[in-house]
Amino acid sequence: MQVVAHESELGAWCMAFAAPAPLLAGIVEQYVGYHESGTAFLSRREMPGTSLVLIINLGAELRITDTLGQQFCFGMGQGFGAGLSDSYATSETGGAQEGVQVFFTPLGARRLFGLPLGDLFNRVVRLEDLFGAFAAELAERLLATDDWAARFALLDAALLARLKPRRREAALAATAWAHLAQSHGGITVSDLAASLDCSRKHLTHVFHEQVGLTPKTSARLFRFRHALSLIDAAPANINRGSIDWCHIAFDAGYYDQAHLIRDFRAFSGSAPGDFLARRLPDNGGYTG
Incomplete structure (x- = not known):
């Protein structure tokens, strides 16, 4: 487990990062436990990524506005x-x-949530609507301890108990997703389909159910996340005029800087x- 702590005029936060149990490899990417107080900002922008997330709030009220503008409030234990x-x-x-966040691979989320991931595209779904009464039971167990290692162990056991069998269609989606990840979204959809000996139409259909995005949008997200990783590798106090954006665009696989700007705005x-x-x-994210 890795712990990152920060304290400044911005506020104080502590984040614990851990890998899941070996049996959840390929299903869960990472657990994150977080606690913060006295932040000088009240909102964050949550960037789209290549992982599906599950968050259980263990502290004061958390408010979410999803990408479609729908607003949700989550109290302690929700x-x-x-x-x-x-x-x-x-x-x-x-x-x-304060809370815990679970990052899932798309194929892992498909097995745990038990519904086509196209149904979750751009959506926030309350935990009880995904897991029923099990949601409250899991939250109660997490609230009963303040030890991050114990909380992550509880998540391991709970998720393993709910894991559904792998579907046959998942093999194609898993291989395609791995190609996109390895290339940081640099492979074209036509080349991706050809490498898998299937049509673009079939690949898009499989992605809609097993991933929730089209292959093209998935590739754009991998490229965007790669650009973010290059930015995050720069010192935190660097100013916007000190970064060579043309270099970032080239290294991340964009055609040019204008292409990078379009995706960042989107x-x-x-x-x-x-x-x-x-x-x-210190992994604090991005202010709203």
């Missing part, structure tokens, strides 16, 4: 799952929060420079 999306969401607090709601100004240090 939570939600969110599908893949093509734009950012917003989270708001009163300056303090996914984050900001141009790259303005986006950089929203970055918080």
Whole structure:
């Protein structure tokens, strides 16, 4: 388990990162436990990514505005799952929060949620609507301890108990997803379909059910997340004028800087420079 702590005029936060149990490899990517207080900002932009997420709130009220503008409030012991999306969401607090976040692979989420992931595209779904009475039971167990290792062990056991059999169609989607990940979205959909000996139409159909996005949008998200990783590799105090955006665009696989800017506006709601100004240090995310 890795723990990152921050304290400054921005506020104080502590985040614990852990891998899942070996039996959940390929299903769960990572667990994150977080606690923060006294933040000088009340909202964050939650960037779209290549993982589906599940969040259980263990503290003060958490408010979410999804990519479609729908608003949700989650009190202590409540939570939600969110599908893949093509734009950012917003989270708001009163300056303090605590909770656990689970990052799933799309194929893992398909097996755990038990519904086509196209049904979750751009959506936030309350935990009780995904898991029924099991949701409250899991939250109660998590609230009964404040030890992150114990909480992650509880998640391991709970998720393993709910894991559904792998579907036959998942093999094609898993291989295609791996190709997109390895290339950071640099492979064309035509080349991807050809490498898998299937049609673009069939690949798109499989992606809709097993992933929730089209192959083309998935590739764009991998490219965008790669650009974010390149930005995050820069010192946190670097200003927007100090980054070579043409270099970032080239390394991330964009045609040119204008291509990078278009995707940043679509996914984050900001141009790259303005986006950089929203970055918080020590894995704090991005201000709203």
